[in-house]
Amino acid sequence: MINIALPKGRLGNKVYDLFEKIGYESSEIKEDNRKLIFENEKKNVRFLLVKPSDVGVYVEKGSADIGVVGRDVLLEENPDVYELMDLGFGKCKFAIAGPVNFKENFDRPLVVATKYLNVSKRYFDSTNRDVELIKLNGSIEIAPILGLSDVIMDIVETGTTLKENNLKVLKTIEDISARFIANKSSYRFKNEEIEKIVKSIKEIL
Numbered sequence: 001m002i003n004i005a006l007p008k009g010r011l012g013n014k015v016y017d018l019f020e021k022i023g024y025e026s027s028e029i030k031e032d033n034r035k036l037i038f039e040n041e042k043k044n045v046r047f048l049l050v051k052p053s054d055v056g057v058y059v060e061k062g063s064a065d066i067g068v069v070g071r072d073v074l075l076e077e078n079p080d081v082y083e084l085m086d087l088g089f090g091k092c093k094f095a096i097a098g099p100v101n102f103k104e105n106f107d108r109p110l111v112v113a114t115k116y117l118n119v120s121k122r123y124f125d126s127t128n129r130d131v132e133l134i135k136l137n138g139s140i141e142i143a144p145i146l147g148l149s150d151v152i153m154d155i156v157e158t159g160t161t162l163k164e165n166n167l168k169v170l171k172t173i174e175d176i177s178a179r180f181i182a183n184k185s186s187y188r189f190k191n192e193e194i195e196k197i198v199k200s201i202k203e204i205l
């Protein structure tokens, strides 16, 4: 049995569609229900629907053998897993953004609101800028508008959220996309099954 951690939310359907296309379907997933575990007995796979930011934990700990996760989560959580493939969707960027008329005050630490504390800390350490990081869990763009922070460090895709809140990108940091990951020992002991899935996905990407 191969356990597959699928991210709920924005990547969810895309990832499931990928598995469906290579013959690992479980039609119940698309039904309107609250189930979190779905099985395809014939193919001997089980889908686990988890929060995107938890995929790495399930795969590292071996509750899932493989999974799909945004590179943002890998950079933030640094799970001890193998990254086997860039799936090429879920593309966006990490960026620092601030008010369109932003003027930095170098006499004090820069206040940064973000969901990604580790990524932010690493980035600002590398620039030697003193910062105060404020952890938020969503709607990050609201922080500089309310004066909670000077800037934000967040994901930008189309830039619409920034634009509609009078913010702009100040600095682009890294490219992000969805990655296929595997538990290290599963990759050894279930290598044939996992490689079969990787190969099938590569063929349709």
Ligand SMILES: Nc1ncnc2c1ncn2[C@@H]1O[C@H](COP(=O)(O)OP(=O)(O)OP(=O)(O)O)[C@@H](O)[C@H]1O
Pocket: 007, 008, 009, 010, 011, 051, 052, 053, 054, 069, 070, 071, 072, 073, 090, 091, 092, 137, 155, 156, 157, 158, 176, 177, 178
């Ligand atoms: N605007 C976006 N455009 C493209 N990809 C995105 C965008 N926002 C997030 N992503 C990618 O999709 C993944 C899942 O995002 P989603 O918004 O579904 O969950 P989340 O709200 O970040 O997770 P959680 O509920 O755990 O906080 C992210 O980890 C990232 O890799």
Ligand SMILES: O=P(O)(O)OC[C@H]1O[C@H](OP(=O)(O)OP(=O)(O)O)[C@H](O)[C@@H]1O
Pocket: 137, 138, 139, 140, 141, 154, 155, 156, 157, 158, 159, 160, 161, 162
């Ligand atoms: O550049 P854009 O195309 O506008 O996309 C960027 C937005 O998408 C993500 O938010 P999400 O929709 O996940 O909401 P949340 O983080 O506020 O929960 C991200 O945190 C930005 O707010």
